[in-house]
Amino acid sequence: MNYSECRHSCCDGWPIRISMKEYYRLLGEGCSPKLRTRLDCALKLSSSPCFNTYTYAQIATDWQGICMLHQPDGLCALQSELG
Structure with a gap:
């Protein structure tokens, strides 16, 4: 399935807020350099x-x-790599 054909994006137009715990977890997350x-x-x-x-x-x-x-491709880089 080509997700870029989807007419909707879950985050489109919504502020994506992050708690302090989530923020520091993301800073320390092991992920690709990109x-x-x-x-x-x-x-x-x-x-x-x-x-x-x-x-x-x-x-x-x-x-x-x-x-x-x-x-x-219409997907979230964070969700694509880290789930």
Whole structure:
């Protein structure tokens, strides 16, 4: 199946918030150098991180509002590599 033919993206138009625990887990995750570069560019701390909620950080979007981890095939680079 070619997922790029799907008309919908689960993250399209939604802010992808990350808790502090998830943020630090992703920073320490063993992954390919290509994904590490994408993660380092995509993970952004919230302007006022709250340690008790899921708004410590978020995955940034490009100038068109597209998630920086969204691949040309329509899949998430993070999900594709790490599940």
